[in-house]
Amino acid sequence: MAIQKKNAKARLDKYYYLAKEKGYRARAAFKLIQLNKKYSFLQNSRCLLDLCAAPGSWMQVAAETMPVKSLIVGVDLAPIKPIPRTISFQDDITSDKCRATIRGHLKSWKADTVVHDGAPNVGTAWVQDAFSQNELVLASLKLATEFLAPDGTFVTKVFRSKDSAKLEWIFKQLFSKVEQTKPPSSRNVSAETFYVCRGFKAPKHMDPRFLDPKHAFAEVEAAAVNNEAKVFNPEKKKRKREGYEEGDWTQFHEAPASEFIQTQDPIEMLGNLNRLHFRQENNGDIALAALDKLPETTEEIRECCSDLKVLGRKEFKLLLRWRLKARERFGFRQKKTDHVGASAEQKAAADDVAVEGAAGEEVAMVEPMDEEMKLQEDLQRMKDMQSKTERKKRKKDNERKQKEIVRMQMNMVTPSDIGIEAGGPEGSDATFRLKDVDKDGGVRKQIVRGRMVANPVPEVKKAEEESEEEAEDDDGDELERQLDGMYEDYQDRLEQRSTKIAAKRARMKARGDEDDEFEGFDKDDKGADTDVSSDADLMEDEDDGFESEGEQAEIMTGPQPRDREGALSGRAASFFQQDIFKDIPGLEDAEESEAEQERDSGIDVASGSLSPELKAASKGDNADQVMEVVADDNVEDESEIEEVATKQDDAEDWEEGTSRPTEQETGRPNIDIITAEAMTLAHALATGKTTKAQLADDNFNKFSHRDVDGLPEWFLDDENKHSRPQRPITAEAAKAIKEKLRALNARPIKKVREAKARKTFRAARRLEKLKKKSDGLAEGSELSEKEKAASIAGLMAKAKKAGQKKRKQVKVIKAVGANKGSGRPRGVKGKYKMVDSRLKKDVRGEKRAAKKMKGKR
Numbered sequence: 001m002a003i004q005k006k007n008a009k010a011r012l013d014k015y016y017y018l019a020k021e022k023g024y025r026a027r028a029a030f031k032l033i034q035l036n037k038k039y040s041f042l043q044n045s046r047c048l049l050d051l052c053a054a055p056g057s058w059m060q061v062a063a064e065t066m067p068v069k070s071l072i073v074g075v076d077l078a079p080i081k082p083i084p085r086t087i088s089f090q091d092d093i094t095s096d097k098c099r100a101t102i103r104g105h106l107k108s109w110k111a112d113t114v115v116h117d118g119a120p121n122v123g124t125a126w127v128q129d130a131f132s133q134n135e136l137v138l139a140s141l142k143l144a145t146e147f148l149a150p151d152g153t154f155v156t157k158v159f160r161s162k163d164s165a166k167l168e169w170i171f172k173q174l175f176s177k178v179e180q181t182k183p184p185s186s187r188n189v190s191a192e193t194f195y196v197c198r199g200f201k202a203p204k205h206m207d208p209r210f211l212d213p214k215h216a217f218a219e220v221e222a223a224a225v226n227n228e229a230k231v232f233n234p235e236k237k238k239r240k241r242e243g244y245e246e247g248d249w250t251q252f253h254e255a256p257a258s259e260f261i262q263t264q265d266p267i268e269m270l271g272n273l274n275r276l277h278f279r280q281e282n283n284g285d286i287a288l289a290a291l292d293k294l295p296e297t298t299e300e301i302r303e304c305c306s307d308l309k310v311l312g313r314k315e316f317k318l319l320l321r322w323r324l325k326a327r328e329r330f331g332f333r334q335k336k337t338d339h340v341g342a343s344a345e346q347k348a349a350a351d352d353v354a355v356e357g358a359a360g361e362e363v364a365m366v367e368p369m370d371e372e373m374k375l376q377e378d379l380q381r382m383k384d385m386q387s388k389t390e391r392k393k394r395k396k397d398n399e400r401k402q403k404e405i406v407r408m409q410m411n412m413v414t415p416s417d418i419g420i421e422a423g424g425p426e427g428s429d430a431t432f433r434l435k436d437v438d439k440d441g442g443v444r445k446q447i448v449r450g451r452m453v454a455n456p457v458p459e460v461k462k463a464e465e466e467s468e469e470e471a472e473d474d475d476g477d478e479l480e481r482q483l484d485g486m487y488e489d490y491q492d493r494l495e496q497r498s499t500k501i502a503a504k505r506a507r508m509k510a511r512g513d514e515d516d517e518f519e520g521f522d523k524d525d526k527g528a529d530t531d532v533s534s535d536a537d538l539m540e541d542e543d544d545g546f547e548s549e550g551e552q553a554e555i556m557t558g559p560q561p562r563d564r565e566g567a568l569s570g571r572a573a574s575f576f577q578q579d580i581f582k583d584i585p586g587l588e589d590a591e592e593s594e595a596e597q598e599r600d601s602g603i604d605v606a607s608g609s610l611s612p613e614l615k616a617a618s619k620g621d622n623a624d625q626v627m628e629v630v631a632d633d634n635v636e637d638e639s640e641i642e643e644v645a646t647k648q649d650d651a652e653d654w655e656e657g658t659s660r661p662t663e664q665e666t667g668r669p670n671i672d673i674i675t676a677e678a679m680t681l682a683h684a685l686a687t688g689k690t691t692k693a694q695l696a697d698d699n700f701n702k703f704s705h706r707d708v709d710g711l712p713e714w715f716l717d718d719e720n721k722h723s724r725p726q727r728p729i730t731a732e733a734a735k736a737i738k739e740k741l742r743a744l745n746a747r748p749i750k751k752v753r754e755a756k757a758r759k760t761f762r763a764a765r766r767l768e769k770l771k772k773k774s775d776g777l778a779e780g781s782e783l784s785e786k787e788k789a790a791s792i793a794g795l796m797a798k799a800k801k802a803g804q805k806k807r808k809q810v811k812v813i814k815a816v817g818a819n820k821g822s823g824r825p826r827g828v829k830g831k832y833k834m835v836d837s838r839l840k841k842d843v844r845g846e847k848r849a850a851k852k853m854k855g856k857r
């Protein structure tokens with residue numbers, strides 16, 4: 001009961017509610033509305049006949065849509081409440097009485113449109129429903145042919161069934177245009193569909209059998225079942241699209257095996273049955289018993305007989321051979337088949353399965369496959385297999401490439417990943433083959449960083465050509481080179497993320513023994529911070545004075561800018577080095593305060609108290625070790641972001657003419673200590689707890705003088721990281737580093753500092769202008785002193801105002817009179833806010849409530 005209720009509820013869809021709202025008697029109204037929208041037959045009709053019209057929603061729609069004074073006649077088994085401008089009556093549309101009544105109503109008129117939405121009373125079996133609905137359709141068509149005007153339209157509902165095609169054929173004989181459609185308001189779950197038949201041909205004579213359901217839906221003899229195909233091509237299963245046989249209520253069919261031996265058509269049996277059994281019925285079957293005992297009836301044969309639906313060609317042949325042998329044993333007469341022109345093998349094969357009985361007995365032949373067909377089949381199978389594997393491979397490759405791209409874009413590619421893939425199985429045509437990328441890593445860098453260009457730049461092409469030439473290189477060497485290149489890229493990326501590593505690399509460069517490979521801080525680099533002209537251009541536009549993100553990222557790759565200018569970016573630093581900034585006190589202050597901060601941070605205190613040993617160590621061989629300890633990864637706090645400036649770095653940094661004292665002048669090494677470990681070491685040296693010799697000694701181990709020739713850089717880096725003893729750190733050193741970091745954190749961020757500097761710069765410029773103007777006023781004009789003073793005061797006020805940001809005023813409009821209601825009040829421009837007494841009360845109420853709550857707490 002509950003389920004029924006639920007289903008009934010589910011049927012109340014939007015069309016149900018729409019019909020209710022519009023006053024239609026049934027949701028079916030929308031079907032006619034939608035059909036008419038598509039085919040526009042109602043507008044041009046003057047006379048309409050509605051067959052099966054109750055409760056009358058189609059008649060309502062017709063009355064609404066058809067021209068005034070149109071004739072609308074509706075009939076149904078059920079009574080129809082009167083509808084204005086329409087005639088309705090109660091009758092069975094299949095009856096003669098109904099036809100006569102319609103005639104009486106139409107008189108001499110002919111209908112322009114006949115519509116039929118009939119549905120037999122449901123509740124019986126579906127097949128029966130469909131059949132009676134089709135009968136109803138034929139009955140309505142019969143009436144239509146009688147009352148329709150030539151070229152008229154017939155619209156009918158049809159339930160999809162195997163007879164709908166027959167109906168469609170009939171419609172096509174009577175109408176010039178027949179279209180099947182399902183309006184959106186017709187539920188998807190419903191099998192109903194609509195036929196709109198236009199252009200009634202109005203034939204003068206019609207065979208009465210034409211619209212007789214018995215004739216119209218008479219079964220055409222079913223095509224013979226191709227059992228041979230079932231038996232000899234069992235792999236190709238045909239779906240039962242037309243349903244199961246009439247009267248065949250079971251899905252499982254079996255027969256005694258003896259019947260299979262005796263039958264004239266063994267193929268038919270094998271094709272239709274599910275099982276051949278050896279079961280003895282009550283009255284007994286001697287033939288079956290004998291067959292059961294035959295030595296030819298092996299276990300395999302029994303197994304095959306037990307489920308014929310799963311057998312393949314081989315098994316069917318086996319059964320057919322078994323049948324022949326059994327027949328031979330039972331003395332059935334065999335007929336030699338004449339295979340004229342057939343090959344010996346074909347004959348043998350055919351003989352194998354030919355059923356030879358008495359003279360004139362029907363023979364079932366199994367045509368053997370000839371050689372060519374076999375070959376073709378094999379070839380086809382092989383081709384299929386090959387294309388399948390290729391497809392699989394392509395799919396796999398595509399998936400891998402997709403993943404690789406995503407990883408590249410996310411900067412997640414590690415050298416080892418690429419290394420594996422580069423040497424992987426993709427072959428020479430792989431899109432991301434790194435072999436094809438230039439050796440200096442330019443393009444490769446772009447690829448690894450996910451900035452790959454769509455069209456290869458000339459260098460890439462060149463690299464491709466080169467790589468083709470190099471293709472004969474030893475694979476091992478190539479892989480090694482690629483690994484090295486990738487390792488460099490990896491280092492670059494790490495460097496971008498961590499200034500500490502950048503500092504380490506800078507030190508290595510300064511040491512003089514370095515690599516040409518590391519070019520991160522090359523002065524000629526296009527993105528380098530020393531390009532003053534371009535920087536000036538960039539900063540000219542004050543509003544977007546900050547670099548674009550990409551540029552910023554590049555600037556951030558090098559550690560120098562912050563070293564040199566106290567956290568101002570290289571471009572900003574260069575910009576502020578212009579003459580115009582010389583006299584701006586704020587800017588100098590900012591720089592000085594930076595420098596002071598740095599001095600006060602305790603770093604210089606520590607480095608200043610370095611013993612001569614450490615100073616010497618920092619310059620000598622041991623400096624490497626000290627520095628490396630300084631920048632060692634073994635730190636608790638990853639946020640240690642101070643860079644180390646060596647002597648050489650400093651020399652380069654201050655070339656530009658700033659007045660920072662050199663190392664020689666101060667007599668102190670410009671060393672920053674950034675790890676607790678380095679601080680411990682420095683303390684130990686400073687306090688004399690250790691000596692330079694001791695330090696050198698400590699850093700000596702069995703790996704110190706190993707032969708590093710030919711070892712890849714990534715390997716050495718790794719070794720350097722792990723072949724060094726872990727040094728203890730002291731509490732004081734850790735505290736000192738913490739202090740230093742605190743001081744660092746207290747600094748305003750770079751962007752804030754830059755913004756402040758820009759503000760100061762603008763103020764200075766304004767002042768400059770003001771000064772010029774007031775000078776002009778004071779000197780040139782013939783104004784009195786008082787007037788001059790007033791104009792200067794005015795200028796100053798103006799300049800001050802210009803410095804302040806203008807705030808857009810918001811007009812407050814009271815919502816009374818004409819201002820009440822929605823939309824912008826008349827005569828009000830710009831931002832405005834509407835207030836009314838309600839809002840005022842609400843705000844006051846909120847405030848009161850908040851106060852109360854506060855008091856409670």
Ligand SMILES: C[S@@+](CC[C@H](N)C(=O)[O-])C[C@H]1O[C@@H](n2cnc3c(N)ncnc32)[C@H](O)[C@@H]1O
Pocket residue numbers: 025026028029051052053054055056057058059075076077078091092093094117118119120121136
């Ligand atoms: C879906 S309703 C029609 C709805 C109608 N088009 C409307 O808009 O209100 C189907 C109708 O067909 C009618 N019907 C079924 N068999 C009939 C027959 N033999 N003669 C007349 N009407 C019949 C039923 O009484 C039922 O009212």
